[in-house]
Amino acid sequence: MSKRILITSLFITLFILLIFAFTSNEVYYSQSEGDMHTRLREQLNTVESVAAQNGALPSVEQIALSLDGAEVTIFTVDGDMEDTTLSVGAETFSSEETATALASENEHFYVCPSVREGHTFVNLYKRIDDKLVMLTGEIISRSRMLATVLPSLGIFILVDVIVCLLFTWLSTTFILRPVKELAMEAIGNNKKIETRHAELKPVVDVINWKNEYVRAAQRSKDEFISNVTHEMNTPLTSIRGFAELIASGSMPKDKMIAAGKTIEAQSERLSAMIKRILNYSAIDDDTVKSYDVDASALTERVLDSYVPMLKDKDLTLLRRIEPGMIVSSTQERLTEILDNLISNAIKYNKQNGKIMVTLAGGVLTVEDTGIGISNEELPHIFSRFYTVDKSHGENVGFGLGLPIVRKLCDRSGWKLSVDSVFGEGTVFKVDFGGAHGKKHHPQPVDKG
Ligand code: ADP
Numbered sequence: 001m002s003k004r005i006l007i008t009s010l011f012i013t014l015f016i017l018l019i020f021a022f023t024s025n026e027v028y029y030s031q032s033e034g035d036m037h038t039r040l041r042e043q044l045n046t047v048e049s050v051a052a053q054n055g056a057l058p059s060v061e062q063i064a065l066s067l068d069g070a071e072v073t074i075f076t077v078d079g080d081m082e083d084t085t086l087s088v089g090a091e092t093f094s095s096e097e098t099a100t101a102l103a104s105e106n107e108h109f110y111v112c113p114s115v116r117e118g119h120t121f122v123n124l125y126k127r128i129d130d131k132l133v134m135l136t137g138e139i140i141s142r143s144r145m146l147a148t149v150l151p152s153l154g155i156f157i158l159v160d161v162i163v164c165l166l167f168t169w170l171s172t173t174f175i176l177r178p179v180k181e182l183a184m185e186a187i188g189n190n191k192k193i194e195t196r197h198a199e200l201k202p203v204v205d206v207i208n209w210k211n212e213y214v215r216a217a218q219r220s221k222d223e224f225i226s227n228v229t230h231e232m233n234t235p236l237t238s239i240r241g242f243a244e245l246i247a248s249g250s251m252p253k254d255k256m257i258a259a260g261k262t263i264e265a266q267s268e269r270l271s272a273m274i275k276r277i278l279n280y281s282a283i284d285d286d287t288v289k290s291y292d293v294d295a296s297a298l299t300e301r302v303l304d305s306y307v308p309m310l311k312d313k314d315l316t317l318l319r320r321i322e323p324g325m326i327v328s329s330t331q332e333r334l335t336e337i338l339d340n341l342i343s344n345a346i347k348y349n350k351q352n353g354k355i356m357v358t359l360a361g362g363v364l365t366v367e368d369t370g371i372g373i374s375n376e377e378l379p380h381i382f383s384r385f386y387t388v389d390k391s392h393g394e395n396v397g398f399g400l401g402l403p404i405v406r407k408l409c410d411r412s413g414w415k416l417s418v419d420s421v422f423g424e425g426t427v428f429k430v431d432f433g434g435a436h437g438k439k440h441h442p443q444p445v446d447k448g
Helices: 002-054 060-066 095-103 142-186 198-248 253-282 295-310 331-347 401-412
Strands: 071-076 081-084 108-116 119-128 131-140 291-294 316-321 326-329 354-360 363-368 415-421 425-431
Touching (some): 060 071, 095 108, 095 119, 095 131, 131 142, 198 253, 253 401, 291 295, 295 316, 295 331, 295 354, 326 331, 331 363, 331 401, 401 425
Parallel strands (some): 316 354
Antiparallel strands (some): 071 131, 108 119, 119 131, 291 326, 354 363, 415 425
């Protein structure tokens, strides 16, 4: 950062310095040229009045003497040089210049820039009587003026570098100090941090927000681990209890089969729970790429697979599936949602109950005439490991199905809602056309 400040400040100040040097050089040059012009004009007026008094133009030496050393040249009306006090002679003017001056009735002003190294000649012409008079003044040239200034410019540049280094050191020290202090405070600090510098407020807000986010994630992780271990403990205790009894040899043989079956059932429950937990965590896998899934065909297939399970309670399954609804997701994720909602509609249904599954207008609706959910329980059903029946019985779920559905919907930007009347039934809805505008455009489907 200090390197950047140094380079930027050096670049800016050097640029300003050079601009200033060249501009002031130009201003000074124009001014000296203007001054010379005025001086020559005044001198020319003097020559003119002397010529009028005498009735004839004096010689170049006389004019030069009366004009305090100014160089004088006199031309004939044909443009030929008659006489001059100029030591460099014809080098200070050209024949075109004199011709133009002769053609002009008034004064003719000319600046001759490169006659002698580092000098500029200013010529002023005027026709007096039947002659052309040229007065020549010498001013310092632009390049020479600049060459004079350059050594002092070098000193200025040196001073500038020193000032810039000092400025960089001061700015990084004073500006960065509060930032460093803030960083030290933010590291390993669980409390909300504050600053008295208004400029750092946005940074502090971001740090606080990020810290809170990390704390919430940590809390959620701790809670998750505590829930998982708690849920696993019940089947594990049962397995260990029966295994110890069998191993001790104290269990009568006729009870061993039942104990074995319990161990088997509890082991299956454990592995089913682990599978669910893995499914839940897998939703966070960002490497999974979405693709177009025919949600209509998939829903039909999932519903078909559940038909054998309707028999136990003599349930009726009604379906209205709009064909060709395409959703951007994966087969597995969409199947997970359908599985959880449909299996719950079967599990929490009553004898001879109904299940209505609709997929239309980009919305999936799973409705049942089951036991329903009370208003007190309803806000909690999407929380991890939340089950209405707390008995941990074999047929009671793990409370991970709906959290999985919610997480999948949230990550896909789909809107999940539930409506339930205790004792009468429940309706779950997934709106695929949710906040992030996922695709659900109906298409003609080839059912072949
Ligand atoms: P579980 O594995 O226990 O079914 P879920 O997360 O799927 O876990 O559901 C959480 C709780 O929500 C369940 O324990 C159940 O009481 C209630 N629930 C879910 N779906 C329904 C439904 N269709 N009808 C009545 N209650 C339901």
